[in-house]
Amino acid sequence: MIELANVTVTVKPDDAVLLDNVSLTLDKPTTAIIGENGSGKSTLAKVLAGLLDYTGSAKIQGIEVATGRKALSGRVGMIIANAAAQVIMPSVAEDIELSLRHLPKDQRQATLEAVLAEHDLTELADRPALSLSSGQLQRLALATVLATRPDVLIADEPTTMLDARYAKLVADQLFAASDRQLVLITHDLELAARCDDILWVHDAQVAHRGPDSICKYREHIG
Numbered sequence: 001m002i003e004l005a006n007v008t009v010t011v012k013p014d015d016a017v018l019l020d021n022v023s024l025t026l027d028k029p030t031t032a033i034i035g036e037n038g039s040g041k042s043t044l045a046k047v048l049a050g051l052l053d054y055t056g057s058a059k060i061q062g063i064e065v066a067t068g069r070k071a072l073s074g075r076v077g078m079i080i081a082n083a084a085a086q087v088i089m090p091s092v093a094e095d096i097e098l099s100l101r102h103l104p105k106d107q108r109q110a111t112l113e114a115v116l117a118e119h120d121l122t123e124l125a126d127r128p129a130l131s132l133s134s135g136q137l138q139r140l141a142l143a144t145v146l147a148t149r150p151d152v153l154i155a156d157e158p159t160t161m162l163d164a165r166y167a168k169l170v171a172d173q174l175f176a177a178s179d180r181q182l183v184l185i186t187h188d189l190e191l192a193a194r195c196d197d198i199l200w201v202h203d204a205q206v207a208h209r210g211p212d213s214i215c216k217y218r219e220h221i222g
């Protein structure tokens with residue numbers, strides 16, 4: 001469960017408002033956030049991931065994001081829109097291994113192999129991560145985040161770089177776990193339509209919510 005109360009994000013130097021007094025509760029297993037470029041979707045995702053300062057209250061599973069980052073770190077996973085920035089370790093396998101530190105040492109190798117296979121990354125395991133293509137990087141970012149087994153997954157445009165085959169694989173992986181809450185920011189309206197709840201973000205606020213958000217948004221953009 002995610003609860004926002006009067007969440008506002010402003011940035012210096014001119015106090016531009018990136019998120020304007022947003023209050024909402026996300027309690028469905030999957031929620032899509034759609035909207036125009038620059039409307040505030042990633043800002044909302046970054047608030048939930050603890051990457052941006054805000055005023056008001058943003059709680060995940062009852063824990064305030066701003067003050068509970070440590071408690072939330074193992075529970076909330078985020079795939080950021082720029083997947084390359086998410087890669088930390090030199091090789092693909094090492095990057096995934098970093099996400100498996102919570103496991104006993106004797107389970108890590110078998111789990112690593114399973115994660116590589118699940119994400120079709122086995123052949124790329126020893127490659128320098130930054131030598132990957134954009135789509136491969138995006139799949140690596142998803143693999144590393146899902147390997148931490150988060151209770152809440154915030155995915156910011158996780159399929160933008162993917163060909164049709166991998167877009168389908170990744171979409172299925174995003175929706176696979178029924179016990180994980182998914183918040184999906186996407187311009188892919190077919191993907192958004194698979195979610196239980198849909199929010200249209202416009203001008204730093206939630207303009208509409210519910211299954212007809214896609215229709216309202218389409219009417220707006222013409």
Ligand SMILES: Nc1ncnc2c1ncn2[C@@H]1O[C@H](COP(=O)(O)OP(=O)(O)OP(=O)(O)O)[C@@H](O)[C@H]1O
Binds near residue numbers: 016035038039040044
């Ligand atoms: N640090 C910053 N300083 C000033 N403006 C910012 C900053 N970060 C974001 N913005 C602006 O805030 C607005 C919302 O950005 P955000 O990234 O949330 O948009 P978005 O809805 O995710 O867009 P897109 O669909 O293009 O990814 C944009 O106009 C953006 O330029």
